[in-house]
Structure formats: C-alpha cells, structure tokens
Amino acid sequence: MKIRTHLASLPPYTPIEPFEILSARLGREPSQIVKLDANENPYGILPAVRKALAEMDFPHIYPDPESRALRKSLAQFTGVDEEYLLVGSGADELLDLLMRVFLEPGECILSCPPTFGMYPFDAELNAARCIEIPRKADFSLDMPSIRRAVDEFKPKLLFIASPNNPDGSLIEPAMMDELLSLPLLVVLDEAYIEFASPPSLKTPSLAKHPRGTASDLGASLSRIREVPERENLIVLRTFSKWAGLAGLRIGYGAFPKWLTPILWKSKQPYNVNVAASVAAQASLAHVQELAKVVELLKTERKSLLAALQGILYLKPYPTQSNFILCKVIGKDAAELKTKLAQEYGVFIRYFNKPGLRDYIRISVGRPSDTDVLIEALKKL
C-alpha cells in the first residue's frame, strides 16, 4: 500500500529521550543523570499538584472536550476571556492543529531559524512548505528579508517564538508590531515567557530573600491580552516549562474569535486528558508557589551564566529563558555533547543543523546540576 508521497521523504523529528531510556543505555540510575537537554523544570511538580493527581475523581470518564473548568482558570491567569482560549495536548498539538486548519498542500508558512524545529516539521507533515528567513548573527529578525518573503511567497502563517528557542532572546515590541502589520496570521509562541523579566524589573536575590518573591510569570511581557483586540494574532503558551508538566502534555492558546469555531470542530474531541487537566488546574491554584520556583530558576540562570563565562572554550549568550545557548570555540560541539553524556551523565542539547553546529544549549537546572556540569566542562 502506498503512503502519501510527501511523507515518504519527510525526515523524522529528533525527540529528546526520557530518563528511563537514558538510564538503561548508560547503566546509570536516573538520580545519577543530569538532564539539561529539554528545558524541563528540574523541581518537578508541586506537592499540591501531586496530591490533586492522586485524588483525581474521574479518570475512568472521558474528559470535557471543551476543558471548561481549566479555561475558566486560564482566563483568570491570563486576563483573556475563556471564549478566546483553547487547550491542547501540549502547545505542540495546537501548532499542528493550526497547520491542519490553514494549509493546503503546497502552501507555505514562514519561520525564522534558528528556532523551534516543530514549525517546519509540522508544515511538511501537512504537505506544506516552510519558507525560512534566517535570523541575523545576534539572533534578531531580518525584517527586510521577511517583508520580501511575504510579498513573494504569500505565506499564510508566521511562527515566531519569544523568548526564542534556542537562543533565549525576546522579540522587541516594535518588531512585533511590524510583524503584526504584515498580511498574515502571526503565531507568537510564548512557551518560555514566564522566565522573562522586563528590563526595569530587577530580580531580587533569593539568597537575601530565602522565601523568594513572586515572579509576574511573564505577564507584563506577554502579548496574550492583545489577542481579542486583533484579527491576526495567536499566542501559544504551555505548562511544560514553568509549571513542570512536560510529561503530562498540556498547553493552551489564545485565538481570534473568528477562528475559534473552526478550531473547535477540527480538534480531536478528547485531546486533553483528565490527569493533565487536573494537574494544570492545581498548578494555577498554587501559582504563587510556582512563581517562587520560577524565581529559583531565574536566580540559578545567573549563576550558570557566570560559571559558563568562566569556561574558556564557551561563549554563552544572554537569555530570557530557562536555557543558555553557548558557542563552542576550538572544540567539536557534537563531541562535547557526547562526552558529557557518556563520561559524566550530563545531557545537553546539540543541534545538527546549519548555523547551529558550533553551539550547545544548556537548560537551567538546580545548583547541584550546575556544579556537576561545570566540573565536567572543566575536565573536558
């Protein structure tokens, strides 16, 4: 039987491997692995979330296809009315849903690499093309080339991550306004916005304030509240990073009103499972505690950055996210990644892609993770 032609040549997405697989392959206990390769939250879920999961009422009943209770909590959290909100099995599902809803075979999206690899992957999965306009050397956007590509290729959707993965830079508000003036739908991916700080907001040192201070969780930088006022802005967010729910798969988005009816009828009816929904609601009910975890990670980000600056063969980039991109100088970056994993059980991300072959990306972990990583980097 012949499969769809475009799928035969589609390169597979390279996923990150979970603890148990790494553990078996390396013969190391999961506790002996330092996992800094997927921007997960090393502190895991809050005790209150664990309790809510243990006491879950109706795992034997199909979930609410409209995720009503969760969308209500999300409306409070984001300040966006629930009629604009849709929940998915990770932001990943919503990315795919958008592509399926908009793209006829042969049509195109626009993306600005280096960035999240799922944008071209999902486009190609849907028999569409991804027009790529590379970022400049400092990872900022090349606006004149974006404009030219919009004129020439008429992409329907532009995908832009802020903070961007893998460099962690935020898009300037003026640049974002310029993108929104283009004749296309802008999908702003704010998967890491909870880790970003407005320039004037100084993060108080947690050493001086051991209980931490509540982060605003990106609220002052997010553009999500603009969605109801605009026709061409979509904002995607996730619980995977700041809330530590990567393994449960739960994300959400705010969409223009004209688009929501078609999304509702195109999504799988039971796309969000009961456990994910319970965990997300419990996380939102304890958002101040999570904000302290985010502050801990932001404090550790500073320490990690300082430590990486002390490694002579690395040039770390400033970041607004829970990872740090480093240029590797005078060493083979792929080999560095392999040696860290095999000899020290430390996992970092290497991208075998044009423009990124001399780089590694390191997620921010706990202070003990930083110590193990830095020791290993010094020995290499």
Ligand SMILES: Cc1ncc(COP(=O)(O)O)c(C=O)c1O
């Ligand atoms: C920029 C970006 N968007 C979206 C996602 C996917 O998020 P989720 O786990 O909610 O599918 C990731 C995950 O790595 C990401 O880096």
